[in-house]
Amino acid sequence: MAYDDRELRRRLHQAAEVIVVPDRPLRRRSRAFPILAGAAATALVLVVAVAVGQYLGGRRDQPGAVATSPTPTASLSPSATPSATSTASPTATATSSAKSPSISLPTMAQISAPSGDVVWALVAQGYLFRSMDRGASWELRPLPAPVVNAEIAFVNEREGWISAVGSPATQCQSQSIALWHTADAGANWDRLTPTGIADAQCKGQLSFVDANHGFVVAAAPQQKPVIYRTADGGRTWSASRPLADPPGVTTTPGGPNLQPGRVRGFGSVLLVPVAGPGAGASAAQYVYRSTDAGASWSYAATAANADGFLALVTDTRWLLIVLPGPSQETTDGGKTWHAYQSDYSQAAPIPPDVVFADASVGYATVRGSIQRTLDGGAHWTSIKTPGTG
Template sequence: MCTSWRSRSRRAGRAVPALGAAVLAVVALGAAPGPAAAHAPTWELTRTDTDVRFRGLAAVDRNTAWLAGAKGTVLRTTDGGAHWTPVSPPGAQTLEFRDVEAFDARRAVVLAIGEGEASRIFRTDDGGATWTESFRNTDPKAFYDCVTFFDHRHGLAMSDPVDGAYRILSTRDGGRSWRVLPTAGMPPAQSGEAGFAASGQCLVASGPKDVWLATGGGAVSRVLHSADRGLTWTAAETPIPAGDAARGVFGLAFRDRTHGIAVGGDYNAGLPSPRAAAVTGDAGRSWTPAAQPPPAYRSGVAWLPHSRTAALAVGPTGTDLTTDAGRTWRTVDAGSYDTVDCARDGGCWAAGEKGRAARLSHR
């Protein structure tokens, strides 16, 4: 759900719509005592007419967004969530869509996860009226988790480790075709290490060449970074706890090529998730734990548009807001969401279980 290439496509002088202005007000008031709580961001639920779980989300703008979820479900709205149109690929009912990358209201790429041929990638150029399957995994050892794009042509998808190394797919034509990159520049995976297909944010890009990959399940949680579109990688440990198949870094967000936020924890219900967030200011070479992290596991995170310090993190037990670039967080909503994404014009969206999809507003 990388929005960096979309951000660059907007004119810098474009006026911020009302929702964007409201978000800026949240940032300005977020650290203030008392009245700030009244200005907390609020999710307005929309009606999707389905009960599937949505872990894939792409915010194009405040009116347009795409959802991807269970049972091969893809929805699209172009009217701010007043109506969600089913635009699923035909015959995809057995697939689990976990990530979607949208270039605009008509062009999008969706990723289905799973072992072997369950991992597939589809592309549409007509708003979901028709789809082309552009990749089907044939290696039974591969399991693809996330996809991201640097711009409208160049993108990557990642698989859990195969023969001891993460496998990376690359596209140069907007997802119409894919090739496996060599693994010579990929650090060895830890025993038990993998990515989490929880929010479409285990692989994120910022700028024309930088990309980060989030891991868990190993002895320590790590974030891998590539500055050359996936050809070579370096690995850095994070303070987010791992050591179990259910613990690690679940979601990443970078507002530029150096400043990023990682969220995660233990996704098992009811278990504590200390140190569930961390920040970096050096492109992911080092990570510092949040001084006041979210109170529980979080799977998705997004920087608020037009701000260098504000971001939202979401999970099954609520939404948290930071106004100091991830150092401290406070809960602002108790609703269950798995993923969150923001567009440059101020349109922020969240989605999750039981068909939940919402747009950020301001009361």
């Protein structure tokens, strides 16, 4: 901030006039000279300091004078590429600010809804939020480390996992994965060493159906996709048999391949939506089913329309969100489909992420914000976006 030099000189001149000096000149050899000179110098310094302080204080009090302070940044950037083979570190205690950061849209990366009331949101800038009231309010929760390419999976309001993957090699030939677990809503995170997941293929679509059973999808253009599964909370993993081609479709190395989404659990039945090639040059949407805890997967149904993405509401009711609509619905596990009017089709999701907590309550990302349905997907309303106050 610039100050008026003339005003400062005027105040210093006034300050100098108040210093009292002897009427008679003092001889150099007088013993009083050093004492009086030192006292005068000290007084001058004190008066000048007061004058400058008053001047600066007056400037701060004037209208338009703005005091600025550094703005803390909580953006998480990678310090190193995560490695699946790193040694698990001791429990890390994470901290976060009580005030949520201001987030610019679009930012939403992923949502996880373990119940109708509880929903978690991971935003692209690297923030984790939790809502306990269906999105009416949000609380910033700690992350375990600076992470990129991250995904979350929570099974309740306290327990969840976050994964981060390294940069993929050419054509997804290999990619490492790191995994953390929390049992106290992010206050503490345990770094896991996920054994059994090969570096081959790209990793993603982290999901957990309960505190023990979780899944990670591995896929690459040159290979058939596999779904890794864990039964001990993420410590050890094993690969399923590769997904077989759906009826009438043959995938070839280097050509269109099957791309599984996130696994959903409905009791003893596991379902996973799969995008892939259809007849000829078209694309298609499929559903695969597992009844052996994810050890093997079999083709279950083909969606009625390829131009959309699947949302699994229950084990037999699925929505095919088509943008623009109309959407499609099945209530018999894909045997029959019919048109389904949903106002969610009015806004394209970026990226598409629709999660149903139960048969009625669901959440979706729409252009970086979050929408909620309370009637199984027929009507959607915007809710408060994390980080907007």
